[in-house]
Amino acid sequence: MKAFTRLLPALIVACLTSPAAFAASFDCSKARTLVETAICTTPSLSAKDDLLNEHYRPLQHLKIFRELERQWLREVRNRCTAVPCIEEAYDQQISRLTPVPANPQAETPALKPAQDQQPYLQIEDAAWQRFALASFPQVKGVDYAQVVDVATLDGVLNVVIFVGEHLDQTIRSPGNSYERRYFGSLYEYSDARPGLHPIVRDIRFSGWNKIGANDQGERFAGIIDGVFYYRHRVKGEAEQSMAYTLGSKAEPQPSTQLFSAESGSKRFSKARIANDLNVENYHLRLYYPYEYDSNAYDQVMDKNDKGWSLVNPVWNETRPVLYFDNSGDFACVWRVDLQNKTLEKIVPEHEAISAVPVDVLGHEAVVYLEGDKLMFAIAPGQ
Known part of the structure; x- marks a missing residue:
């Protein structure tokens, strides 16, 4: 004073x-x-x-x-x-609060592997601002919640989340792979109105190829031009594609359009994730495009660290940045910056999962789930 x-x-x-x-x-x-x-x-x-x-x-x-x-x-x-x-x-x-223009692609620095394949600089206390946007209903027996997709429409952030209960488990050969199916509800969050709107309740949702896996594989639900497309099982193995116009609060309607996209670890990728996160998810190795030696890669974290268990990897569409949840000893949400060679803990809470990137006035941000809350975090101001 x-x-x-x-x-x-x-x-x-x-x-x-x-x-x-x-x-x-x-x-x-x-x-x-x-x-x-x-x-x-x-x-x-x-x-x-x-x-x-x-x-x-x-x-x-x-x-x-x-x-x-x-x-x-x-x-x-x-x-x-x-x-x-x-x-x-x-x-x-x-x-x-000042909009940041997107950098032209020509001005984006060329990405190169780290020298001597040294692990990235690990930052434990990245100063991202965080707060809750909404709470979703507690479901008896709930064991699965996920951000399905996000979109910004006319400056308004829209988020679709799925909250479900474990329904059954199918063992498949070869490889003894499995697919979990979930019975639950889809909710919409719009930043221009309070709370969550239930899009549809009590469906057998088919949102990803490998629901519940570390890397969920091909996606079957997402937003295109303000419309959310998803699939649900209607009888046996039969599926119906549905469409919901964001913000409308109208009943979803049957659609002939099917949504299909690559997994979060491949979509918008700036480098190739070398290891299969569903088999070897205790470290992260990134390979670069063809102009570099085929053996040149980034070893993101120290291979001797045993506390890693990577979940829900997703690339930023506009930046050379990858996000993932970690369910191991280092549980929380992490950010991998290929340009600056940093591995940052951007959300320290151990319950934080399902981080998905979004731009807010051009500033880097993510939405994620924590307990029964839809959360928001934004990068420190430049």
Whole structure:
């Protein structure tokens, strides 16, 4: 408080010499805290406050931005005790709410294997902001929940999740592989309205080729142009394709269009995952395109570390970044950056699963599940 004690006399003088406070996003006649008083009496701060309000006003109907604003006020701006600190806080939040243009493909640095195949730099405390978006219903006997797909429509984040109970297990030969089927419900989250909307309840959902496996294989459910397509078993092995228009809250309708996509470990990949995560998922090795020697690869984590068990690998569509859950000793959500050769823990909670990337105003973010909550995390501001 000593720094702000030195600031207080200047604020009092400013108020006495300038009865009309500078413009601000709040009523300066009701300013009660030293931070609010500084904003109302310092022209540069008042201008930054106005600029931030211009960015925030058209976004405040969305929960993500309301939560980002609350966290920023509580944990950043209102902890300041001097004008330079407040100015820096405003600069950070204005940057956070400013759309970031996508880099042209030609300007993306060429990816190269790490030198001497050294493990990536492991970062345990990546400072991603995290908060809950919604809670999904507790289901008696539930043992499976997954983010199915995400999409941003007209600036609004939409997420589809599946919550189910284990139904049966089929053993197949050769290789003694198995397929689990789940009986459960699909829910839609829209950032422009509170809570979850049940798309359909009590179906035999067929969303992936290997439901419940570490790498789920080919996907049979996803979003295309604002429509969510999925399949469910209707009788025996027969399946029906269905379509649901996001945000409509209408009944899903039968569709002749089938959704099919590569697994998360292949879709949008910037390098090839060498090992089969359903067999050898205790470490990660990435091979690069043909211009490099066929033996050149990245050994992402130390092979001697035994606490890894990689689950739900998924590539970022716009960045050379891979995310995965870890169900081993290092349980949580991890980020693999091929360009900077880093392995970052971006969500430390051990219950965190099913991370799926999404861009928010061009900033890197993920949605994921934790317990019975749909969560959101966004990368630190640049």
